[in-house]
Amino acid sequence: MTEQRHSGKAAMVTGGASGIGRGCVERLAAEGADVMIADVADADEAIAACADLPGRVQAVSCDVTDEQAVSDAVSATVDAFGSLDISVNNAGIVFVAPIVDSKVADWRRLMDVNVIGVYLGTRAAAQQMIEQGRGGVIVNASSGGGRHGVPNFAHYCASKAAVIMLSQSAAIELAPHKIRVNCYTPGHIKTPFWRDIASGYAEVAGITEDEAIAAFEDTVPWGRFGTPEDVAGAVSWLASDDAEYVSGQCIAMNGAELPW
Numbered sequence: 001m002t003e004q005r006h007s008g009k010a011a012m013v014t015g016g017a018s019g020i021g022r023g024c025v026e027r028l029a030a031e032g033a034d035v036m037i038a039d040v041a042d043a044d045e046a047i048a049a050c051a052d053l054p055g056r057v058q059a060v061s062c063d064v065t066d067e068q069a070v071s072d073a074v075s076a077t078v079d080a081f082g083s084l085d086i087s088v089n090n091a092g093i094v095f096v097a098p099i100v101d102s103k104v105a106d107w108r109r110l111m112d113v114n115v116i117g118v119y120l121g122t123r124a125a126a127q128q129m130i131e132q133g134r135g136g137v138i139v140n141a142s143s144g145g146g147r148h149g150v151p152n153f154a155h156y157c158a159s160k161a162a163v164i165m166l167s168q169s170a171a172i173e174l175a176p177h178k179i180r181v182n183c184y185t186p187g188h189i190k191t192p193f194w195r196d197i198a199s200g201y202a203e204v205a206g207i208t209e210d211e212a213i214a215a216f217e218d219t220v221p222w223g224r225f226g227t228p229e230d231v232a233g234a235v236s237w238l239a240s241d242d243a244e245y246v247s248g249q250c251i252a253m254n255g256a257e258l259p260w
C-alpha cells in the first residue's frame with residue numbers, strides 16, 4: 001500500500017457521523033489515518049463510505065458532554081488503533097434565538113455541547129498524548145461566528161468565541177509537549193446543521209426556509225455554500241507534519257467572507 005501523510009496515525013473525530021465531521025473522517029482515512037468516530041448518532045453510513053479507504057474507520061457511541069464517555073472514547077481509540085495522534089473536536093449544535101426570547105436552559109445545553117464538549121475532548125486527548133510522549137495534534141471546531149457577532153445567534157457566537165480562547169490557551173500550555181492546538185472557523189458549509197438554521201431563521205424573519213438558505217448563500221463572495229470537503233482539506237493539513245510550526249491559530253474556510 002502507498003505511504004500516505006497520515007499513515008500510522010490514529011485519529012478521533014467527534015460528531016464524525018455527519019457533515020463536516022464526516023468529511024474530516026473520510027479525508028483523514030483517505031490519507032492513511034485510522035479513525036474513530038465519536039458521535040451520539042449512528043455512524044454506519046459514514047463507516048460504509050470509508051470501506052475502500054486505506055485507513056480503518058470505526059465508531060464509538062459518545063456524548064461529548066459526558067466526561068466519562070469522552071474518556072472512554074479515547075480509550076476505545078487507543079485499544080483499536082494503538083494510539084491517539086489526531087483529535088478533531090468537531091461536534092457542535094446550533095439554533096436560532098433572539099436574545100429577548102431565549103431560554104437559559106437552551107443556552108446551557110448549547111454551551112455544554114459546543115464548549116464543555118470541546119474542553120473535554122481537548123483534555124482527554126492531551127492526557128493521552130502526554131502519556132504517549134511523542135506530541136500530537138488537536139483541532140477544534142469554532143466558527144466565523146466566534147469572530148464576529150451575528151443577530152439571533154448570540155449563544156452560538158459566544159460558544160464559538162470560547163473555543164478560540166480555549167484553543168489558544170491550550171496551544172501555549174501544551175507546546176512543551178509538542179502538542180499543537182488549532183481551530184477551524186467555517187463560514188457557510190452546507191450540512192444537515194443548516195436545517196436547524198434555515199427553519200429557525202425563516203421563523204424569525206418571516207420567510208420560507210428556501211428563502212432563508214438563499215439569503216445566507218447571497219452573503220458569500222465565492223457565490224456558493226462551502227462543502228465538508230472544503231473544510232476537511234484544511235483540517236487534514238493542520239493535522240499533518242506540514243503544519244508542524246502552526247499552533248494556536250484559527251483557519252477560516254469561508255469563501256472570502258469577512259472577517260477572516
Ligand SMILES: NC(=O)c1ccc[n+]([C@@H]2O[C@H](COP(=O)([O-])OP(=O)(O)OC[C@H]3O[C@@H](n4cnc5c(N)ncnc54)[C@H](O)[C@@H]3O)[C@@H](O)[C@H]2O)c1
Nearest residue numbers: 015018019020040041063064091092141143189191192193
Ligand atoms: N455547517 C456550517 O456552516 C458550520 C459553520 C461554522 C461552524 N460549524 C461547526 O462545525 C461543526 C460541525 O458542524 P456540521 O455542520 O457538520 O453539523 P452537523 O449537524 O451536520 O453534524 C454535527 C454532528 O455532531 C453530532 N453531535 C451533536 N451533538 C453531539 C454530542 N453531544 N455528542 C457527540 N456528537 C454530537 C451530531 O450527531 C452530528 O453527527 C460544529 O461544531 C459547528 O458548530 C459549522
